Structure formats: C-alpha cells, structure tokens
Amino acid sequence: MENALFIALSHQSTLLRQMDVIANNIANSSTPAFKVDRMLFIEELVTTDDGQELTFVKDAGIARDTTEGGFTNTGNDLDLAIHGGAYFVVDTPLGMRYTQNGRFSLDANSQLVTSQGDLVLAESGGPIVIPPDALGVEIAPDGTVSTEDGEVGRLNVVRFDDDQALEKAGNSLYAAEIPSLPAPGAVIVQGMVEESNVEPIIEITTMLHVLRAYEAAQRIIDTEEDLATQTMDTLTTA
Amino acid sequence: MRALSIAATGMLAQQLNVEVISNNIANMNTTAFKRQRAEFQDLLYQDARTAGSTSSDAGTIVPSGIQLGLGVRTAAVYRMSGQGNLISTENTLDLAIQGKGYFQVELPSGETAYSRAGSFQMSPTGEIVTADGYTVLPGITIPNDAAEITVNASGEVLVTLSGQVTPQNVGQIELASFANQVGLQAMGNNLFLETAASGTATTGVPGQVGFGTVLQAFLETSNVDVVIEITNLIRAQRAYEMNSKVIETADQMLQTASQLR
Numbered sequence: 349m350e351n352a353l354f355i356a357l358s359h360q361s362t363l364l365r366q367m368d369v370i371a372n373n374i375a376n377s378s379t380p381a382f383k384v385d386r387m388l389f390i391e392e393l394v395t396t397d398d399g400q401e402l403t404f405v406k407d408a409g410i411a412r413d414t415t416e417g418g419f420t421n422t423g424n425d426l427d428l429a430i431h432g433g434a435y436f437v438v439d440t441p442l443g444m445r446y447t448q449n450g451r452f453s454l455d456a457n458s459q460l461v462t463s464q465g466d467l468v469l470a471e472s473g474g475p476i477v478i479p480p481d482a483l484g485v486e487i488a489p490d491g492t493v494s495t496e497d498g499e500v501g502r503l504n505v506v507r508f509d510d511d512q513a514l515e516k517a518g519n520s521l522y523a524a525e526i527p528s529l530p531a532p533g534a535v536i537v538q539g540m541v542e543e544s545n546v547e548p549i550i551e552i553t554t555m556l557h558v559l560r561a562y563e564a565a566q567r568i569i570d571t572e573e574d575l576a577t578q579t580m581d582t583l584t585t586a
Numbered sequence: 587m588r589a590l591s592i593a594a595t596g597m598l599a600q601q602l603n604v605e606v607i608s609n610n611i612a613n614m615n616t617t618a619f620k621r622q623r624a625e626f627q628d629l630l631y632q633d634a635r636t637a638g639s640t641s642s643d644a645g646t647i648v649p650s651g652i653q654l655g656l657g658v659r660t661a662a663v664y665r666m667s668g669q670g671n672l673i674s675t676e677n678t679l680d681l682a683i684q685g686k687g688y689f690q691v692e693l694p695s696g697e698t699a700y701s702r703a704g705s706f707q708m709s710p711t712g713e714i715v716t717a718d719g720y721t722v723l724p725g726i727t728i729p730n731d732a733a734e735i736t737v738n739a740s741g742e743v744l745v746t747l748s749g750q751v752t753p754q755n756v757g758q759i760e761l762a763s764f765a766n767q768v769g770l771q772a773m774g775n776n777l778f779l780e781t782a783a784s785g786t787a788t789t790g791v792p793g794q795v796g797f798g799t800v801l802q803a804f805l806e807t808s809n810v811d812v813v814i815e816i817t818n819l820i821r822a823q824r825a826y827e828m829n830s831k832v833i834e835t836a837d838q839m840l841q842t843a844s845q846l847r
Contacts, residue, residue: 371589371832372655375596379626456785458765463661480765481796518630
C-alpha cells in the first residue's frame with residue numbers, strides 16, 4: 349500500500365540531485381572548457397514477496413557531454429584552445445592532471461603554468477620555458493612552442509579511449525586512472541579559448557521539467573496520504 | 587539542497603565579473619591601462635557514487651559515477667598585457683614604450699615602482715617626474731636653459747641648450763622587464779610593484795634584446811576594447827539572471843516539500 353509513496357519518494361530524491369547538477373552546469377556557464385554533466389536515470393525493478401513488480405527510479409550515474417564548446421578569440425598569446433577531444437597535461441602536487449582549459453600564463457621562472465600555478469608539461473616531461481627576453485611566442489597547431497630564436501619545446505597533448513572514465517577534479521582539471529594515449533590529430537589554436545558547452549536553453553527547460561516532475565511526485569505523496577487518512581476514518585467509524 | 591548554494595556561487599562569480607568589466611570600462615581613457623579579465627574554474631566535486639566501483643557480485647563495474655559539482659570559483663583576475671595604441675600628443679615629455687618593459691619610478695618610501703604610463707613632467711628642480719611628482723629613475727635633470735629636449739628610441743635624453751647647436755646627453759632612461767609581467771601587483775596611479783610571481787626586475791636600455799623602444803611625444807592608450815567589454819557585460823548579466831532563476835526554482839521545490847502534510 350505504501351509502495352506508491354516510496355516510489356514517488358525515490359523519484360523526488362533523484363530530482364533533487366538532478367537539480368544540483370543543473371545548478372552546477374549553469375554556475376559554470378562562464379568556466380572555460382567546462383563540460384556539461386547529465387544525470388542518467390534507470391528503473392530499479394523490485395519484486396515484492398507477493399510477486400508484485402515495482403519500479404523505483406535510480407540515478408545510475410552522470411554522463412559528461414564532451415562536445416567541444418565554442419572558441420572565442422581573446423588575442424592573448426598564451427590562451428590555447430584544443431580541438432579534437434585532446435587534453436593538456438598538467439603537473440599538480442596531487443599528480444598528473446589533464447585539462448582543456450588553455451588559459452595559461454607564465455610564472456616567475458618564465459615557465460608555462462595554469463592559473464593555479466601548476467606546470468603545463470612538454471612532451472619531454474619537463475616544463476615549457478619561454479626565455480624572458482623573447483619578443484613573442486608562436487604556438488603551432490601541433491603544439492610546437494617557438495620564439496623568434498627557434499623552438500623551445502612541444503606541448504604534451506593526450507587523448508583517452510574513454511572520456512567518461514576521467515573524473516572531474518575541480519579547477520578545470522580531470523584525473524585519469526586509465527592510460528593516456530598520444531593525440532596526433534589534436535589541433536591547438538593560439539589566441540583562442542574554448543568556452544563551456546553549457547546550453548542555457550536546455551538547462552533552463554530541464555530545470556523547469558525537474559520542478560514540475562517534483563511537484564507531480566509531491567501530489568502522488570499527498571494523494572497517498574489522503575487515501576491512508578480516508579481508510580483510517582472508514583475503519584475507525586465503522 | 588545544494589542547488590541554492592551552487593547558484594549562489596554562480597551569482598557571486600558573475601557579480602565579480604561585472605565589477606572587473608566596469609573597472610575596465612571606467613579606465614578606458616587611462617594612459618597605458620591594461621584590461622583585466624576574471625577567470626573562472628569549477629569547484630570541487632563530491633562523489634555520490636564512485637565510478638569504477640563494482641555494482642554486483644559478478645564484478646560489474648559502474649561505468650560512470652555520480653560526481654556532484656559544488657559550483658564555480660574565481661581562479662584569478664588576469665591582466666592582459668597586450669600593447670595599447672600609441673597616440674601622438676606633441677608634448678615633449680610624453681613617452682610611450684613600444685614593446686616590452688616598464689619605466690622605473692621611485693616612490694616617496696624609496697621603493698621602486700614600475701609604470702608604462704609615460705606622461706612625465708618636470709619638477710621645480712628640473713627633474714623628470716611622473717604626474718604624481720615621483721622621480722623617474724635613474725633621475726634625469728634637465729638644465730634650466732634647455733631650449734629643446736629630445737628623447738631618442740634608445741632612451742637617451744638629449745638637450746639642446748639655448749645658443750648652442752650640438753645637443754648634449756643628460757641621461758639615459760632605463761626600462762625594467764619581468765619574466766612574468768602579469769604577476770606584477772597593481773598599486774593604483776598606473777604603478778605596479780614587483781612580487782614573487784612576477785620575478786625580479788631585469789633592467790636594460792630601450793631597444794636592447796627583450797626591451798621595447800621609447801617613442802617621444804606619444805602616449806600608450808589603454809588596451810580596453812569597448813566592444814569586447816560590452817559583449818562580456820551582456821553575457822555576465824544573462825548568466826547572472828540564469829543563476830537567479832535556479833535559486834527561484836530550487837526555492838519552489840523546497841516550498842513544495844515544506845507543504846507536505
């Protein structure tokens with residue numbers, strides 16, 4: 349009898365989590381190279397003792413929409429957009445991390461770093477050092493970094509067999525437990541930044557949908573409550 | 587419910603974004619002002635269901651977990667060091683740097699500050715000073731009877747005294763450059779201070795490798811591009827509105843929940 353109530357509740361608790369995911373997508377609409385998260389729902393089939401089949405809602409996981417965001421021209425030499433589903437390699441205190449947010453700068457030692465100050469690695473495994481007296485930096489589509497005096501290094505660009513296996517680690521970084529592969533097809537565009545791939549219309553409509561679904565589930569719970577009250581009344585007054 | 591606080595981080599971020607944009611627009615006509623840009627990053631994630639955990643006795647692996655993000659944070663407000671335009675002013679002591687480098691200015695405290703705003707003046711004693719009266723290092727004094735002052739591309743200050751034909755050299759303007767000029771700390775009044783992030787200053791003569799040249803009777807304008815600023819402003823406003831919409835919706839969901847009998 350109370351199953352309807354619990355099924356509605358299972359729906360509501362997943363909707364609350366979905367709302368959190370949407371809020372995070374919208375909050376990050378200005379974060380470069382941010383990828384939208386989508387909640388995956390499955391039905392959880394439960395057979396009761398009397399053979400009744402019930403389906404609860406369950407959030408099975410989050411799938412990341414890895415579509416490339418739009419590229420915006422910034423005119424900054426150290427802004428790099430990466431095309432082709434590849435990642436830059438960043439050396440953080442917690443180990444190797446991967447990023448598509450190519451808003452880099454130089455540190456006090458003229459090394460290429462992220463806005464956290466973590467080193468962006470070259471293919472050689474070391475940092476990219478731009479001599480302080482260089483007049484300009486040229487970054488070729490294949491990741492070769494050069495100044496007017498010649499090549500200073502080549503950016504390490506990698507890809508993964510399964511992008512979904514990467515975990516978001518905050519600060520635009522991803523952590524990976526699967527091995528990275530070389531990405532010969534990647535194209536690096538200098539002076540551009542990849543925007544987030546958040547589509548405001550989709551997010552807002554999904555949000556409204558979540559709100560209405562939540563209210564609908566609420567009405568089921570209310571109705572269940574009414575039924576129970578009526579039953580009690582009928583039984584006690586009889 | 588996290589959605590409320592997540593949307594709040596989004597609104598705070600956009601508010602800061604608008605503040606940075608308004609400062610850029612306000613300084614549109616400030617000599618040698620470098621526009622700034624707020625940089626955002628996603629906050630940390632909470633694992634509600636870890637990817638890679640097993641979902642059955644048979645060892646089925648969960649292909650993707652549930653990672654709930656907690657919003658957005660501002661990583662940095664980054665100064666774009668691109669060169670501003672050079673405009674002719676016909677004022678002898680207006681100097682612009684074409685390329686890399688900063689003028690060195692001595693603060694009243696004795697510290698050295700760095701500036702690209704070369705709208706210099708003369709002090710009562712004939713010294714070249716900034717608009718605030720701070721000495722431009724290494725301290726160049728123009729003689730009282732100078733008829734003409736010339737500053738050449740390599741920063742040499744040449745003075746023609748009245749009644750004489752050959753100009754004489756009264757000093758050399760030196761420039762400072764940094765490994766990471768974005769790391770300089772802005773102290774207002776067009777001045778910057780050295781920090782651990784900028785690296786120590788390397789001084790040199792204009793025109794030397796790694797230093798720009800000096801252009802007399804020109805000033806560097808700000809590098810603010812109004813079109814970019816206005817488009818960014820529109821985007822920030824829309825993003826702000828969307829985040830407030832999230833708060834509204836989350837509030838409605840909470841209201842529904844609180845109406846439970």
